[in-house]
Amino acid sequence: MLAGTGPAREAALARLHEMLVRIARGEVGRRAPRLRLAGPELDDLAYQAAADALIAITGKLGQFRGESRFTTWAYKFVIFEVSAKIGRHFWRHPDVRLDAEDWDRLPDRFGFDPAHEAEWRDLLAALRRAVDDELTARQRRIFVAIVLNGVPLDALVIELPPTATRSTRRCSMPGVSCAPR
Amino acid sequence: MDGRPELDRFLRTDPRDVGCAQAMDILHIYAELASAGGPVEEQYPGIAAHLRACGPCGEDFDGLLAALRDQGPCGP
Numbered sequence: 001m002l003a004g005t006g007p008a009r010e011a012a013l014a015r016l017h018e019m020l021v022r023i024a025r026g027e028v029g030r031r032a033p034r035l036r037l038a039g040p041e042l043d044d045l046a047y048q049a050a051a052d053a054l055i056a057i058t059g060k061l062g063q064f065r066g067e068s069r070f071t072t073w074a075y076k077f078v079i080f081e082v083s084a085k086i087g088r089h090f091w092r093h094p095d096v097r098l099d100a101e102d103w104d105r106l107p108d109r110f111g112f113d114p115a116h117e118a119e120w121r122d123l124l125a126a127l128r129r130a131v132d133d134e135l136t137a138r139q140r141r142i143f144v145a146i147v148l149n150g151v152p153l154d155a156l157v158i159e160l161p162p163t164a165t166r167s168t169r170r171c172s173m174p175g176v177s178c179a180p181r
Numbered sequence: 182m183d184g185r186p187e188l189d190r191f192l193r194t195d196p197r198d199v200g201c202a203q204a205m206d207i208l209h210i211y212a213e214l215a216s217a218g219g220p221v222e223e224q225y226p227g228i229a230a231h232l233r234a235c236g237p238c239g240e241d242f243d244g245l246l247a248a249l250r251d252q253g254p255c256g257p
Contacts, residue, residue, distance in 0.1 A: 030244060
């Protein structure tokens with residue numbers, strides 16, 4: 001029906017859109033506690049994600065291979081659109097500067113036991129030396145943003161200039177195992 | 182020492198990891214199988230390795246699972 005024309009197709013698109021909005025609102029709601037988003041902003045984001053997902057789905061109908069339910073395949077587009085929009089939204093209300101460094105956050109982030117402070121301070125000093133001496137400037141910037149400052153990767157890839165090897169939406173972080181195509 | 186396993190896990194790459202592109206390509210298949218209680222780790226070890234390692238892909242997987250769960254076993 002979606003591949004057809006006329007009123008039947010329009011009705012099918014309307015039903016699909018309604019479903020996508022429901023999924024988008026659910027996903028935005030699920031992520032909302034970790035974001036500085038509330039009320040109308042959440043709904044806006046959900047509607048935008050659903051609309052863009054609908055365009056992507058109708059443009060790629062020929063790629064659906066029947067290896068899952070159609071709805072599962074369609075939901076995936078919504079989830080990806082919500083991710084992308086949340087990533088862009090981060091930079092409208094950032095909590096941190098991209099280049100600020102706070103190595104003191106690492107013990108909490110890795111759950112280091114205060115009773116073993118001497119040991120993990122040595123470990124962190126070695127890690128910091130490795131980051132300063134072994135990584136390229138770009139890798140270091142990415143490490144600082146993601147590991148020290150907690151910038152979401154989806155947000156970071158929007159902010160950094162593209163590289164020749166960034167053939168997927170998230171592959172620019174040392175230690176993040178993303179094999180390029 | 183507390184935290185060392187987490188740091189070690191963060192710094193290592195699982196050689197089976199298939200990467201974002203492949204994971205995103207079949208995330209719907211993986212999620213549907215996972216939601217039905219199927220043997221996803223066995224059938225798709227490379228995807229499983231990637232979802233453990235990649236925060237954004239893992240988050241998307243969690244979102245898709247949640248959507249499938251909310252829609253019920255047979256979907257709309």
